[in-house]
Amino acid sequence: MKRILLLAVMALSFAxxxxxxxxxxxxxLAELLGADEYGMKQYIFVILKTGPNKIEDQTKLNTIFRGHMENIQRLAKEGKLVVAGPFMKNDNGFRGIFIFNVKTLPEAQALLENDPAVKEKILEAEMYEWYGSAALGEYLETHEKIEQKKP
Incomplete structure (x- = not known):
């Protein structure tokens, strides 16, 4: 028994x-970004999928997606959205992702309610709690310097 206890203590001290x-x-910087001791924090990861609503009117569809893009830009400026981007064509109906800089699913749901494409059910969202680098949003400033055209 002493031998097992000794091995356990040695293993814990090594760890x-x-x-x-x-x-x-x-x-x-860690405090500014809300990092824990591992440099990480909680986000909400969103997969945007093709929704049930199909809009044939191209002018209306363009207006909805213009609003979708404006909402993305607004949320990024507010620091609530750190990643957004589309998927290439795929068999899963995946259209894009968001990574929200919020901690709870209800907070993320409230942000999605302002998105015209989600509101019109052209897109629907699956949300998951996600743990990633607290520095994730720091790339946005660099992206502005390499983005030749704004969407």
Whole structure:
């Protein structure tokens, strides 16, 4: 019994010493981004799928998707949306993704309610809690510098 206890203590002490402190750690930046001790935080991951509503009127459809894009840009400026983008054609009906910088599914649902394409049921959303790098949204500033045309 003592031998098992000794092995358990040795294993735990090894695990505790296996983690190291990052010499590049920036406490202020971590706090600003809402990072935990691993540099991570919770988001809501959304898969946008083809919805049940089909709109044949191309002018109306264009207006809805223009509103969809404006909503994406607004949410990104507010810091509530850190990733958005379309999928290429696929057999699953997947149209795009959002990664919302919110912690709860109801918060994400409230953001989706303002999206014209979701509101019109052209797109429908599947939402999941997701844990990722707190630095995820930091790429947006760089993206603005390489984006030649705005959608």
């Amino acid at each position: 505790a010493t296996a983690q190291t402190v990052n010499p590049k750690y920036d406490k202020d």
